[in-house]
Amino acid sequence: MKPIVAIVGRPNVGKSTLFNRITRSRDAIVDDLPGVTRDRNFGDARWDDKAFTLVDTGGFAEGDDDAFAPHIRQQVEQAIIDADAIILLLDGKGGISPFDADLIAILRTVDKPAFYVVNKIDGEGQEKALSDFYSLGIDTLFPVSAEHGYGVASFLDELTAGFPEMDAKEERSDAIRIAVVGKPNAGKSSMINAILGEDRLVVSEVAGTTRDSIDSVFHRGDRKYVLVDTAGIRRKGKVSFRLEKFSIIKALRSLERCDVALIIIDADVGISDQDVRVAGYAYDRGCGAIFLLNKWDLVDNRDGKALKRLTEKLRMDAKFLSFAPVTTVSAKTGQRIQRIFPLVDQVYAQYAARITTGQLNKAMDKALTRTEPSLHKGTRLKFYYATQVSTRPPTFVSFVNFPGGVHFSYQRYLINQIREAFSLDKTPVRLLLRQRTGKNPDFLNKKRTPASWKKKRRTKSKR
């Protein structure tokens, strides 16, 4: 389970700069399909063998500090609820502001890890500025320069110290894990209730992996299913105002833990940018996915073409999820709710598929012969051999003499050939190209932190 880390702080302290520095060059494991809407406020980061999701809460208002105050406070409060760790970024150049003290006071009251980072410390002389911040009563400050990278490495060491290691995979039973995601009001709670309320279903709630998170476990036939992160949904109280960004955190969190995402769309409203963004996250996370066009009971379908119209728009806007089946449902009337599970089973079967190396290479050879790759700077591209390195989703590695020379469209062609050869039309499929003798460079050069800083950093006590 990847921890979620939120960067909060006053405007202009450098949140975006720090965010970019930390997330900048991620390992190219996720293929970059054009057309995926990427929200710049969320990013995947990796530090050594620790992975986490970083959230930049900045950049959503303009004006002076006074106008901001309620906003920022709300940001922080929401971050506290939704994130696993919080970075309060302070401005080492601008100095202390009354808000800083305010935010620190809020952070003090919670028992989630908070890291106090003083930015814009661009030279050793400036470390003096730190003493002002210590006067706020913080035990440990991390001086950094987000712009130049100083201090970031040792900060990340501390930040990630308690995070789980990447290949420490969530313990997986043979249950199929389902996440229900979608924009506010799409009908997520109603859908979960409709699914869990089905006759003959014995549902038990079990603790999820994070605090407060509750999953619902049930059996259908001889299959076990887990609806992830259903906490509070079945007995939903009053809906509190949530910042849009943070309702996305919820989605991210459950997408992180699912095999198949049910992406709920309010078909009565139509396909919106927000729907596409949620779909983009499901794609990024490599989930299996099914689009549920909900509230079908409200849709004007007198010409019988409503589904066609919506599907066309969806396929256009969310091209990257072209493998996700689409079906119309009504959580309210129960219409076609029983269609969901057979689809989930189908998607999951493909999502968890294993292809033997022999079969795979046969298919690759055929594809390579049928359409040869174009030359790379006059040299022939050689594909040595391919193998499946993981499942959920099916992920293949092909060793190539010049991975960088393989055109994106050719990589896509190969993926499509694999899909066709093994009937993998309803799952994401990844094909990674690796140099036969590859190196894996670190994304941040750790040596950029002057050694002297590490020693000098005042660490009175660990939180």
Ligand SMILES: Nc1nc2c(ncn2[C@@H]2O[C@H](COP(=O)(O)OP(=O)(O)OP(=O)(O)O)[C@@H](O)[C@H]2O)c(=O)[nH]1
């Ligand atoms: N000297 C110096 N300037 C920095 C550093 N990091 C960021 N800045 C500058 O500070 C300004 C604000 O940076 P942003 O990253 O946009 O700040 P932000 O907190 O995301 O701002 P909002 O989006 O308004 O919340 C920019 O002009 C940056 O170039 C740093 O380490 N040193």
Ligand SMILES: Nc1nc2c(ncn2[C@@H]2O[C@H](COP(=O)(O)OP(=O)(O)OP(=O)(O)O)[C@@H](O)[C@H]2O)c(=O)[nH]1
């Ligand atoms: N007519 C109709 N209304 C529906 C359907 N599904 C949900 N609704 C209504 O849509 C509204 C929102 O449904 P919720 O299930 O609360 O949506 P949600 O996605 O959980 O909403 P948030 O908690 O705001 O994210 C409620 O008034 C539901 O009764 C449906 O299939 N048909």
